Amino acid sequence: MRLSVPRHWRVKGPLYRLEAARCKGCGRIHYPPAAACPYCGSTSLERVRLSSRGVLESYTVVYSVPEGARHASPVVVGLVNLGGVRVVAELTDVEPGEVSTGMSVEAVLRKVREDGEAGFIYYAVKFRPALEAGRGE
Ligand SMILES: [Zn+2]
Numbered sequence: 205m206r207l208s209v210p211r212h213w214r215v216k217g218p219l220y221r222l223e224a225a226r227c228k229g230c231g232r233i234h235y236p237p238a239a240a241c242p243y244c245g246s247t248s249l250e251r252v253r254l255s256s257r258g259v260l261e262s263y264t265v266v267y268s269v270p271e272g273a274r275h276a277s278p279v280v281v282g283l284v285n286l287g288g289v290r291v292v293a294e295l296t297d298v299e300p301g302e303v304s305t306g307m308s309v310e311a312v313l314r315k316v317r318e319d320g321e322a323g324f325i326y327y328a329v330k331f332r333p334a335l336e337a338g339r340g341e
Pocket of ligand 1: 227228229230231232241242243244245246
C-alpha cells in the first residue's frame, strides 16, 4: 500500500493530460502510457496527446459496483474512440438511458476518492456527453 501514492503521482500527469505513447517500433498508440509497448515490447516510445473529444463506440452498464462506490451505481463504462485511439473509461453526467453509441463525448476530470489520512485527492479522467458538439480544439 505504501507504493500506491508515489505511483499515482508518477502517472497522474499523463492521465490528466490524456497523454498516450506512440511506439516507434510498431507505430501503435497505447493509453495510459507504459514503459514498454504492450503490442511489441519496444521501449522506444514517444509521448502523444490524445484529443479530449471522441465518439462513444460501445458501452456497458455495470450494476454490481464494488462496496464503497455503491452511491455511484449504476456505472456506465464506455469504449471511446479518440481520433483512432480507443480508451475505456467511465461515463459521467449522464443517465444510462441517455447513452447511445455514436454520441460525442468529451473528457473531464472527476474526483474518485480522498485519502484523508495522507491528504491526497485522487482524480480520474471520465467522459461526459459533449456539450457543444462540433466545436473543435
Ligand atoms: Zn510496439
